[in-house]
Amino acid sequence: MKFSICQVTLNKITYIPYRSIRGLRIKSSIEDGLPFGFIEINDSDSLLLAQFNNLQVGALVDIVLLNPETGEEGLKFPPFYILQLEGDNSITPNIFAGNFKIWFGHPWFLYKDIKNHAYKPGNNAEIIKKILRSEDRGIAFEVDNKNFDATDDTSSRRFKVGETDWDFIQNKIIPFTTSDLQPVHFFCSDAGDFYLKSFKNMYSKNPKALILPADGSITEAASVEEANTICKNFNIKPNAIFSIIKADYTIGGHDLTQNFYPSFAFEDVRNNTQITGRKTIKNMLQKRSGGSFGNILPVDKYFMLKVAGTSTNVLRNRQLDDSLYFIYNLGKKLDTFFKLEVFTKFAGDVLSIGDCAEIFLEKVLIQGVLKKHWMSGKWLVYELDHFTDPEKKSNQLWTRMILIRPTFVGNNGTTTLGLKELMFETV
Amino acid sequence: MHFKDLMKHSNDQYDTKNRQAASYSDELVFRKAKIYKCLGPGNDKLKLQVLPELADLPEEEFEDLPEYPSFFKGQVITGLSYEMDGDNAEFVWVVCTPDLQVGYVLGKVNSFGEVGKDFLESYSHEDVEEYMTRRRVPFTDFDYNHLSVINWVSTSQGGMLQAFNYVTGDFVILNTSGSVITIQQQQIFMRVGSPANPPTSPTAHSFVLLTPDNIHIKAPTIELDAQDLILGKTGKVLGGVLSASPVIGTNGPSVTPVSHIHV
Numbered sequence: 019m020k021f022s023i024c025q026v027t028l029n030k031i032t033y034i035p036y037r038s039i040r041g042l043r044i045k046s047s048i049e050d051g052l053p054f055g056f057i058e059i060n061d062s063d064s065l066l067l068a069q070f071n072n073l074q075v076g077a078l079v080d081i082v083l084l085n086p087e088t089g090e091e092g093l094k095f096p097p098f099y100i101l102q103l104e105g106d107n108s109i110t111p112n113i114f115a116g117n118f119k120i121w122f123g124h125p126w127f128l129y130k131d132i133k134n135h136a137y138k139p140g141n142n143a144e145i146i147k148k149i150l151r152s153e154d155r156g157i158a159f160e161v162d163n164k165n166f167d168a169t170d171d172t173s174s175r176r177f178k179v180g181e182t183d184w185d186f187i188q189n190k191i192i193p194f195t196t197s198d199l200q201p202v203h204f205f206c207s208d209a210g211d212f213y214l215k216s217f218k219n220m221y222s223k224n225p226k227a228l229i230l231p232a233d234g235s236i237t238e239a240a241s242v243e244e245a246n247t248i249c250k251n252f253n254i255k256p257n258a259i260f261s262i263i264k265a266d267y268t269i270g271g272h273d274l275t276q277n278f279y280p281s282f283a284f285e286d287v288r289n290n291t292q293i294t295g296r297k298t299i300k301n302m303l304q305k306r307s308g309g310s311f312g313n314i315l316p317v318d319k320y321f322m323l324k325v326a327g328t329s330t331n332v333l334r335n336r337q338l339d340d341s342l343y344f345i346y347n348l349g350k351k352l353d354t355f356f357k358l359e360v361f362t363k364f365a366g367d368v369l370s371i372g373d374c375a376e377i378f379l380e381k382v383l384i385q386g387v388l389k390k391h392w393m394s395g396k397w398l399v400y401e402l403d404h405f406t407d408p409e410k411k412s413n414q415l416w417t418r419m420i421l422i423r424p425t426f427v428g429n430n431g432t433t434t435l436g437l438k439e440l441m442f443e444t445v
Numbered sequence: 446m447h448f449k450d451l452m453k454h455s456n457d458q459y460d461t462k463n464r465q466a467a468s469y470s471d472e473l474v475f476r477k478a479k480i481y482k483c484l485g486p487g488n489d490k491l492k493l494q495v496l497p498e499l500a501d502l503p504e505e506e507f508e509d510l511p512e513y514p515s516f517f518k519g520q521v522i523t524g525l526s527y528e529m530d531g532d533n534a535e536f537v538w539v540v541c542t543p544d545l546q547v548g549y550v551l552g553k554v555n556s557f558g559e560v561g562k563d564f565l566e567s568y569s570h571e572d573v574e575e576y577m578t579r580r581r582v583p584f585t586d587f588d589y590n591h592l593s594v595i596n597w598v599s600t601s602q603g604g605m606l607q608a609f610n611y612v613t614g615d616f617v618i619l620n621t622s623g624s625v626i627t628i629q630q631q632q633i634f635m636r637v638g639s640p641a642n643p644p645t646s647p648t649a650h651s652f653v654l655l656t657p658d659n660i661h662i663k664a665p666t667i668e669l670d671a672q673d674l675i676l677g678k679t680g681k682v683l684g685g686v687l688s689a690s691p692v693i694g695t696n697g698p699s700v701t702p703v704s705h706i707h708v
Contacts, residue, residue, distance in 0.1 A: 134502045136509035175509055177545040179498035181468055189469040190544045287547050334471040335547045 027080040028072035046208040047401040053208040054123035064115035096210035098122035130182040131155035142195040143169040167197035201350035207370035217353040225376035227258040260362035276329040284333035284341035364415040397421035516549035677708040
């Protein structure tokens with residue numbers, strides 16, 4: 019279904035005329051944590067600016083999307099709040115007529131609890147849920163228990179002191195939080211849902227969308243049949259099938275290579291024991307055999323056998339449990355080892371960050387044998403960026419998505435992601 | 446270079462976050478804390494309200510305050526606590542991680558006082574010196590500039606001063622009751638009670654003064670509880686009359702050796 023901007027309402031009072039809206043962008047990302055975006059408005063007669071109706075920072079922003087063909091109201095985003103206003107007077111300078119941009123974001127950008135708290139030793143996920151549900155910040159957030167993994171730590175008190183609840187969670191809880199010893203990601207989708215989940219648990223879900231190469235590029239009957247089977251198996255409807263308009267990919271990167279072979283030194287303050295060690299990636303790239311990609315990280319084994327280390331991690335004055343959970347969390351960066359940036363038509367009504375999408379490419383003939391493309395398979399939606407294309411002067415929305423996974427997934431759909439806790443071995 | 450560049454300056458100093466250690470840092474930072482509770486025998490830690498970080502903590506969360514041991518092994522620090530003494534609770538110095546997860550208690554907090562004014566927390570050297578003089582504490586050099594005070598405390602219940610003269614090496618422990626111990630170059634002095642306070646109505650007191658050639662013991666009563674008492678080296682024992690009252694007889698008293706007192 020195509021979507022374009024329908025209505026933007028400020029403080030539930032001031033409607034921005036449809037014809038005045040030049041552009042819209044809404045971004046949500048597992049890395050950023052909270053969704054935000056902007057609306058570009060053409061204020062050709064300067065009336066909006068002159069009235070300044072509800073253009074204040076903190077005003078509510080309601081966005082409803084419309085199907086341009088039927089006029090039907092479609093996706094409604096959860097309420098955002100104005101964070102910043104900026105503009106030019108490029109149309110008629112003497113009356114300050116021009117374009118202005120309204121930056122908006124999740125309520126948490128503005129509503130912040132700065133009260134101090136001491137939290138009893140307990141499950142970190144429960145502390146985060148308690149914070150989300152608290153009305154101390156002026157607004158409470160809903161929590162769906164199924165979006166929260168059970169976490170491992172239960173032994174430490176946590177102190178929120180002189181900081182916002184968001185900073186407290188990101189700085190003092192997440193670094194020491196794992197689920198089944200897997201690093202966890204904490205974020206809010208553009209639908210307003212909060213998640214605390216490990217890559218492994220997010221990746222275990224069925225794909226919600228099928229992403230195909232450009233329209234018409236799948237020609238083989240067997241491939242069409244295979245794609246249909248995927249849709250049938252995972253109940254993927256036609257509106258959840260997307261063609262790639264443009265795609266880029268990145269494998270590796272500086273932050274990731276720093277974590278191939280990290281060393282660590284920390285202490286157990288309970289009995290003043292000093293601990294040192296190193297971790298190396300266990301799932302190194304080995305020879306392909308048959309149709310298998312090796313099910314492993316694309317890191318050369320020869321290099322890994324020769325390298326002495328890639329980074330050092332020194333932790334002082336920490337309780338043993340916190341140090342260990344922190345070390346486990348170092349593997350979080352490797353979740354994005356493969357990063358695929360894909361442009362499609364608007365996918366916000368189907369996908370949220372934290373969902374999975376299946377990429378399907380036709381098999382490739384390699385040395386006389388048809389082999390599955392390494393890119394084919396399930397990916398995790400890491401970032402969604404919905405936008406209008408300003409060049410086309412159209413309000414139709416498109417989506418730029420970043421898909422990630424840490425290892426090859428191949429060999430007839432099997433994966434070693436289930437063994438991800440074994441990605442590192444301690445030496 | 447543009448004039449603006451010459452005038453450019455950073456406003457980071459107004460960013461209070463930049464003025465603080467990162468909240469997730471692993472380094473120990475120095476903080477003041479109010480004693481909420483002494484956790485007692487078998488624990489020895491203090492439950493502390495680290496300030497100002499935990500200043501406005503809801504009272505129902507006080508039981509979850511951080512608990513720190515003494516910084517040095519072998520030391521136990523206690524003090525007046527909020528739980529027992531309310532607003533009279535004492536403050537201690539702590540070193541801890543900025544997130545308060547791990548920390549240690551260094552000792553009691555001193556006040557800073559006002560700039561350019563007398564320090565109100567002074568141990569009041571002149572008063573102590575006068576006090577020692579009136580109570581005849583034989584500490585020869587109590588010159589302020591020669592004295593290192595190790596510890597002093599004064600409360601409505603009492604107080605003490607522990608100091609040494611870094612020139613002579615003389616050492617004194619003084620209690621506000623008048624009890625005192627000194628270790629000096631030529632003497633050791635121990636006393637309980639005050640010899641004259643005020644001088645016109647001396648209270649009961651006792652002391653022992655040891656010098657290289659003399660031991661002076663003074664007390665209203667001196668009890669020597671011993672199997673054998675040796676008072677001299679003549680090889681003889683003391684002779685005496687075994688009676689609870691004075692013996693006056695025409696035939697003369699009967700003198701009996703007191704075999705456990707050697708003279």
